[in-house]
Amino acid sequence: MADVRENILARLVAVAASIPGIKSAQRDNVDITEEHLPVAMVFDGDEETNDAGDQSMRPAHRPTVVQMTPEITIIDMADLIGPALNIYRAELIKRVTTDTELNEQIVKTGRHGNGAIRYLGCDVGIAWVRERHGALHARFLFKYVLKPDEL
Amino acid sequence: MFDYSALLYDPIYDAIGVPATLDGASITVIDNTRAKVQPAGSTELHSVGPGAFARIPELAALGITRADYLDAVLTFNGRTWTVTNYDFRGSPNGEDLGEVQFFLKASSGG
Numbered sequence: 342m343a344d345v346r347e348n349i350l351a352r353l354v355a356v357a358a359s360i361p362g363i364k365s366a367q368r369d370n371v372d373i374t375e376e377h378l379p380v381a382m383v384f385d386g387d388e389e390t391n392d393a394g395d396q397s398m399r400p401a402h403r404p405t406v407v408q409m410t411p412e413i414t415i416i417d418m419a420d421l422i423g424p425a426l427n428i429y430r431a432e433l434i435k436r437v438t439t440d441t442e443l444n445e446q447i448v449k450t451g452r453h454g455n456g457a458i459r460y461l462g463c464d465v466g467i468a469w470v471r472e473r474h475g476a477l478h479a480r481f482l483f484k485y486v487l488k489p490d491e492l
Numbered sequence: 493m494f495d496y497s498a499l500l501y502d503p504i505y506d507a508i509g510v511p512a513t514l515d516g517a518s519i520t521v522i523d524n525t526r527a528k529v530q531p532a533g534s535t536e537l538h539s540v541g542p543g544a545f546a547r548i549p550e551l552a553a554l555g556i557t558r559a560d561y562l563d564a565v566l567t568f569n570g571r572t573w574t575v576t577n578y579d580f581r582g583s584p585n586g587e588d589l590g591e592v593q594f595f596l597k598a599s600s601g602g
Contacts, residue, residue: 375539382535414533420597468530469576470539472598476532 343491346409348447349483350385356440357381357413360432375471379417386411402489408482410461415477422475426465430477434460437481448485457484496583501547501591512568517554521546521568524593542573542596549589561592565599572599
């Protein structure tokens, strides 16, 4: 099975885990304690195609291009939470967009295929718990070829 | 009018209050540290919201006014905290005879 979607998400966990200072990287965990922090959480993203308007006679199992938009949330507690989150953000963007495995083997960007990886942006939430707490939600777009025959 | 300090607050602080120091001054507080769940996008972070109650008359007798509250260092129950904010809990005898609820953040030992 070659499910590009799953391969991307699994690789994102590994990439997030490699960020300096991150204690753990997890997938879709919606219930954590402060002992997990700083944590990077990869959330499975929505997936879309442009095939809704495709009325051609193309066989249903032929390859099509899909776009997935996963989100990676980084949560930490620190007095200077803003600068701390920005350091994580920079490392995250750099590591996701330059990761060799994602670019060359999974998504196949540039000379490796017609896939694409884009950083879409982020939003930040700040609050008080035991200390100042912040969460940065970074959104990415992955464009890749879905091949039903290979699933 | 009842004396709420003598009839209510003082007996309660005698029973469940704990020794504390606020910027070095000895006072009695009631530990108000409680569970706090903070949404972080799709995730919920379980932590605590540290806090404590103190009697305003006790603070005033020590010369501690509301201008001194913010950033004061409060030590009790083996931990040291910094006051980040506060709310007043007025008594029927008036705001100055009520309590102050300190909101805290972790400091050394926290």
